[in-house]
Amino acid sequence: MSDFQVEITQAGRGGTITYREGRGRRLAFGWEFSTVGVDIFIPTPEQWEALAGRPRKGWLRGRRQEILARVVEDILRQKAPNAAVKIEDSWIELRF
Numbered sequence: 498m499s500d501f502q503v504e505i506t507q508a509g510r511g512g513t514i515t516y517r518e519g520r521g522r523r524l525a526f527g528w529e530f531s532t533v534g535v536d537i538f539i540p541t542p543e544q545w546e547a548l549a550g551r552p553r554k555g556w557l558r559g560r561r562q563e564i565l566a567r568v569v570e571d572i573l574r575q576k577a578p579n580a581a582v583k584i585e586d587s588w589i590e591l592r593f
């Protein structure tokens with residue numbers, strides 16, 4: 498059994514990707530269709546560490562690469578096994 502879960506919801510041309518692990522640990526990312534695939538909006542490294550400084554979000558500290566890799570891996574497994582992936586500072590692009 499996996500220690501995390503990725504849920505993808507859609508509303509119109511976009512939606513939310515929710516990453517969950519353990520009890521009460523949750524982080525949501527917005528996404529929308531683009532002309533080449535899907536763009537997922539993520540906090541920049543600086544925003545990520547600032548978020549990790551908030552109460553009940555300390556579990557995020559120093560784990561940006563790990564969590565984003567998990568999210569991408571699960572999205573590819575669930576929805577887009579042949580997509581090309583590009584991770585930038587503030588978004589992830591999936592090209593179909």
